[in-house]
Amino acid sequence: MNTTVPAPADAARVPDAPARRRRRPTLPYWLSIPAVIVLLVGMGYPLVWQIWNSFREYGLAQQFGQDPEFIGLDNYIQLLSDSGFWLVLGKSVAFMAVTAVATMAIGIGLAIFMKMIPDWSRIILQVALLLAWAMPIVAQLTVWNWLINARNGVINHVLSMIPGVDMIGHNWLVNPLSFFAVASIIITWASVPFVTLSVYAGLTQVSEEVLEAAGLDGANRWQQLRQIILPILRPVLVILLLLQMIWDLRVYAQIELLQGFGARGSKYDLLGTYIYSLGVGQGKFGLAAAAAMIVMLFTIALSWFYVRELLKEDKS
Numbered sequence: 001m002n003t004t005v006p007a008p009a010d011a012a013r014v015p016d017a018p019a020r021r022r023r024r025p026t027l028p029y030w031l032s033i034p035a036v037i038v039l040l041v042g043m044g045y046p047l048v049w050q051i052w053n054s055f056r057e058y059g060l061a062q063q064f065g066q067d068p069e070f071i072g073l074d075n076y077i078q079l080l081s082d083s084g085f086w087l088v089l090g091k092s093v094a095f096m097a098v099t100a101v102a103t104m105a106i107g108i109g110l111a112i113f114m115k116m117i118p119d120w121s122r123i124i125l126q127v128a129l130l131l132a133w134a135m136p137i138v139a140q141l142t143v144w145n146w147l148i149n150a151r152n153g154v155i156n157h158v159l160s161m162i163p164g165v166d167m168i169g170h171n172w173l174v175n176p177l178s179f180f181a182v183a184s185i186i187i188t189w190a191s192v193p194f195v196t197l198s199v200y201a202g203l204t205q206v207s208e209e210v211l212e213a214a215g216l217d218g219a220n221r222w223q224q225l226r227q228i229i230l231p232i233l234r235p236v237l238v239i240l241l242l243l244q245m246i247w248d249l250r251v252y253a254q255i256e257l258l259q260g261f262g263a264r265g266s267k268y269d270l271l272g273t274y275i276y277s278l279g280v281g282q283g284k285f286g287l288a289a290a291a292a293m294i295v296m297l298f299t300i301a302l303s304w305f306y307v308r309e310l311l312k313e314d315k316s
Helices: 009-013 026-052 074-082 085-116 120-135 136-147 154-160 176-203 207-215 221-249 253-263 270-282 285-315
Strands: none
Touching: 026 120, 026 253, 026 285, 074 285, 085 120, 085 176, 085 221, 085 270, 120 176, 136 154, 136 176, 176 221, 176 253, 221 285, 253 270, 270 285
């Protein structure tokens, strides 16, 4: 009697021919070439020009036809040995830290509040935030100038209604401390909508089942927020904080417009207006380019913190 020996189960899975590697389509790479070229030309050329100018003597004489002179690191040495530059850098870093932390705290708080309120009130708040975020900077500063105006400003009028307080005629933009306080409030007000909506989008992705399970285990709202929600949102919060720090470090338009409303001078400068005054105001384009490169290196150092955190998360 003939008996058929069954083949091993693994033999059915052995291919008759070596598997061929699937070729990746090259069309997407070819289609991305025009965009890459535009980015390289649009961003690469100004960057290279700025780096090259930071090593040259490029001032008013060069604007009238004199050849720029290569001076090596002299622009950087002059900047780094100038106490005025370090004062502006310190003010800019302090302004960035206060404004970014305030923006994140208010934005996270509003996002949590939006999660708790009814739908109709949430929609109204979201529309209000979008309108504030979409308002052009010039329009923002026009409204704020009306609020803090020394003669007929709404804020001075309201404060003067307090018994014993007379704020009529008070100029908020003369004193440097109140000047930067006003600037910080304006920038925080304009930046909070982006943080709020971004954090709220992240909150909608937190599983309700996980929170219910934590509640059954005895975790209160604060413990759920600190031990469950914030760790889940950590990547979003890190990149939002990084973006806010970069934006607040490079702020220019709001400070320039506020200086136009109040007073001008080096004591009202942050890095953006300081670099602008070096280049356009004083014609020292080489020094301005060197200052811009220092700010860029500082920004890259801030960004590297986020990149390092991403690499750690990928390894874990």
